[in-house]
Amino acid sequence: MSDDHATGAAPGDSSLGRIETEVALLMRLGEATRRATGSAEHRVLDRAAYVILRHLDAAGPQNVSALAARLNLDGSTVTRQVSALQRDGLIARAPDPADGRGTVISPTPAGLHRMAAVQAARTRLYGDILADWTPTDRDTLATLLSRLNQALDSRTRHR
Incomplete structure (x- = not known):
């Protein structure tokens, strides 16, 4: 072959x-x-914290195991990142409604505020970088990047 x-x-x-x-x-x-x-604004969150907060904002409260699985990270890595986010007041823990023995994490208002600041700064940056692209070209890029990310995500989940 x-x-x-x-x-x-x-x-x-x-x-x-x-x-x-x-x-x-x-x-x-x-x-x-x-x-x-x-x-x-780009530096108020490290990349890992930004990804965790974006996911929690979109998906709602999660336990660390579900979050680690969704982000394709080791549970101990996510636990360390979550501990740092909690120490900084950016996430909160609450009893897991599905399992009273566990906890779920969710972003705090401060965490959401910081995440939104980074997202807005990144959006402005890409707006500047892609200023001379047509709206159609920007839309095509967004669509193709989404397809690539979905394919990458699917591949990592099926390995």
């Missing part, structure tokens, strides 16, 4: 090599852009 066939690539499909390169570059430049951005 050829390498192309083993990876699901059609023989001679150079677009997959370009995609791999562009995704690697996107991740590197995204992080470099975050670090280089002068706005303090």
Whole structure:
């Protein structure tokens, strides 16, 4: 079996090599852009805290195990991150209504405020970066990135 066939690539499909390169570059430049951005709003939350708060805002209160599973992270990693968020007053723990022995976490108003500030700063940044793109091109990019993220998420869940 050829390498192309083993990876699901059609023989001679150079677009997959370009995609791999562009995704690697996107991740590197995204992080470099975050670090280089002068706005303090980008730095009021680290990346992990932002992702946790965004998920809790969208999905509602969760126990740490469910949160770890959804974010594809080790439970001990999420526990450490949640402890730091709680120490900073950005999340709160409450008894789990489904299991009185456990707890669920949810964002506090301060956590939601900080998350919204980071989200607004990031939205403005991408607005500046993509200012010369047409609305159709921006919409196409959003759609394709969503599809890529869904495919990546599906693959990690089925491994």
